[in-house]
Amino acid sequence: MKGPVAIAVDVMSGDRGPSVVIDAALECLHEAPNLELILVGDTEVVEPLVAGHGRADDKRLRLQHASEVVGMDEPPQQALRGKKDSSMRVAINLVKEGVAQACISAGNTGALMATARFVLKTLPGIDRPAIISPIPAMNGHTLMLDLGANTDCTPEHLFQFGVMGSALATAAYNIEQPAIGLLNVGSEEIKGNDRVKQAAQLLGDSGLNYIGFVEGNDIFSGRVDVVVSDGFVGNVALKTIEGLAKMIGGYIRQEFTRTSFTKVLGGISSPVLRALKRRLDPRLYNGASLLGLNGIVIKSHGSADQVSFANAIRIATLEAEKQVPKRITRLLESQLAKEHHE
């Protein structure tokens, strides 16, 4: 039996309001007996919603009041300085205080990153936290970072991302010696800029299972477990994936509803189309980790529905159970020890 895990959930910051988040929280409590959830938000709003579900007396569900909410477009520094009692900040504080082992917010990424970094600090040896998420791939998924926290990265940052991604792949997804690839261009003329070349050197000299440069298509090929890039490239790739998947989904719908005949075909084929949809459902990939902090912080998509948000809670639970930040520190220390030893 797994030990108890407490997760602080910012119920106020998502686009869809607290009720979707509470539904997801109750779903996760039901499936994980070791889970405790602390719902952070305006208790005047949250309490009646929880009572409405008849769960007000659930011992694994606690409420924590927070009087403010960070807006979706609020500048990070304003949120950080001006809203010290926001649901986002209070949830992160609970991690800092050790009351919760992880926190989740669907609020704005910039404010979440700035606040988490200010409150929790980065792990020793990590200069910059990075955003990482699983991306669907041929045989499962590929972890990809940084998805947008750092537009400009030094070779050292990219190396640290490799360590962080490797630690997460092993801790949370049981991959021994995960294959780490550095995202680069495939044109024959130019094989990347100096930053990427130097990062390749650092990764190649490390004890990580660095497999070399990979290209955009390798995100899906299954030959790499962790794809490392700076946050500019990673964010463009992520949004490109989201956009293309949506377009192709639209194409499939269009083609199967073009005529009465194809509509019938679509009806008959619905089990296949449903299976297809499941494999590409972005909701099952919701929950990006802000990796490199001295604490676990999970960012949910702002518009997450119940299925989406529940998935983010599962990721938070898994990372808390596996104590991912400790694993990162340990892996980084072993890398540095190796360097000194040589």
Add this chain to the structure above:
Amino acid sequence: MKGPVAIAVDVMSGDRGPSVVIDAALECLHEAPNLELILVGDTEVVEPLVAGHGRADDKRLRLQHASEVVGMDEPPQQALRGKKDSSMRVAINLVKEGVAQACISAGNTGALMATARFVLKTLPGIDRPAIISPIPAMNGHTLMLDLGANTDCTPEHLFQFGVMGSALATAAYNIEQPAIGLLNVGSEEIKGNDRVKQAAQLLGDSGLNYIGFVEGNDIFSGRVDVVVSDGFVGNVALKTIEGLAKMIGGYIRQEFTRTSFTKVLGGISSPVLRALKRRLDPRLYNGASLLGLNGIVIKSHGSADQVSFANAIRIATLEAEKQVPKRITRLLESQLAKEHHE
């Protein structure tokens, strides 16, 4: 009736050998009565293939001997200096001499770019040629550049890419005042690096229809005609698109062949699946332009089949008919005149 257009075709450099290229050439000659093709390669190899088709006496089909072939992995500088009689070089020379109005090669991108740049030079006011290609989008396609020629770009380069893309969109695709977007990250925390911000300034001050920053998903959204980025980001996005489209195609095949029942569904649904396949067929997007040169150079995918290569010939024909390099120069001059005038 359109005026005659002569295109030089490097028949030797693709992965599949000259016969596929010759088949594509004959297909295009058949559909475009104003087209003349100059097949460049070892005449000992090419002549019998053309004779085999019974087209040796076609007046719109000429052969031009070239004794060498650039290898797929050959370093650009080596190809440039060492193989002055390569099919690639001779095809580009024909453009330089005015014998052909465009050339096409399926050879290695680096060598093609280096040779084209050396022989043809860049247009006045253009510092760096860029690779541009149409990408399938919601309502047609989006032009995207640079797809990999320049990893590091200054704001001025990105501005010039905007001008080049705008000129191509108008000349070849009849889009008046094409909407130009600058690819950027969507995270709230960070809105791009200094390079992108300065390029946005230059584009915003120009007479182009610059619509601002766009994200990866906007490549497909239909709200932008031309997406501008540096070659590193553009190449990663392109390869990501290719990889994801391939994976989803594989998913569709898998799901429709999982059981005997779903195989039957796949059989019944085959008209829909074929329509779907056509909409995502990468062969119909084959043919990237090396834009910004004093001449038209089209790069075909190395592994292009007949359908693919024929599409590249059509793009070359269209750009030749529309005199794209002149249109770029004219648009750039009008931008600069506007600046001086202000």
